Amino acid sequence: MTCILKGGPAKCVAVDAMLGWLARWLRILGVDAPPVGESDEELLSTPCLLVTRDRELFRRRKGPALLLLTDDHAAWLSAVINALGITPFRESRCPKCNALLYRVDCEEAERAVGHRVASAVCWRCPNCGSYYWLGSHWRGILSTVQRALERGDRCEVE
Ligand SMILES: [Zn+2]
Numbered sequence: 001m002t003c004i005l006k007g008g009p010a011k012c013v014a015v016d017a018m019l020g021w022l023a024r025w026l027r028i029l030g031v032d033a034p035p036v037g038e039s040d041e042e043l044l045s046t047p048c049l050l051v052t053r054d055r056e057l058f059r060r061r062k063g064p065a066l067l068l069l070t071d072d073h074a075a076w077l078s079a080v081i082n083a084l085g086i087t088p089f090r091e092s093r094c095p096k097c098n099a100l101l102y103r104v105d106c107e108e109a110e111r112a113v114g115h116r117v118a119s120a121v122c123w124r125c126p127n128c129g130s131y132y133w134l135g136s137h138w139r140g141i142l143s144t145v146q147r148a149l150e151r152g153d154r155c156e157v158e
Pocket of ligand 1: 094095096097098099125126127128129130
């Protein structure tokens with residue numbers, strides 16, 4: 001079993017701080033995953049879908065929650081994408097701060113980062129000012145997401 005899901009629908013996800021990798025990737029896929037504090041109280045009271053590996057936290061949670069039962073990162077992505085019913089990459093968010101990215105001219109990105117980026121598509125974060133482009137890192141992401149979608153992992157509903 002990959003995961004257990006409970007509670008109603010949610011428009012955003014609150015990812016347990018222990019799952020930072022997952023939070024960054026979900027933002028790149030366009031999922032609204034606002035940064036959350038590390039306290040259990042904050043996680044337990046979020047209006048978002050709580051995503052955690054902590055059974056005790058999951059048990060105490062009254063609202064929507066998803067408990068991950070595997071270490072497989074592609075399974076994590078697959079489970080959350082299917083639980084939310086989202087279409088990946090309709091938009092992208094900053095992996096660092098969750099703000100929606102906007103397209104910029106890659107010449108601007110190259111000036112800002114001080115080197116060539118060899119990409120036809122570039123983005124900037126309006127909140128933290130980070131630049132992103134379709135480099136080898138993104139191609140790795142795309143293949144992992146493709147694998148995740150092909151898996152079609154679904155949670156057992158509690
Ligand atoms: Zn940012």
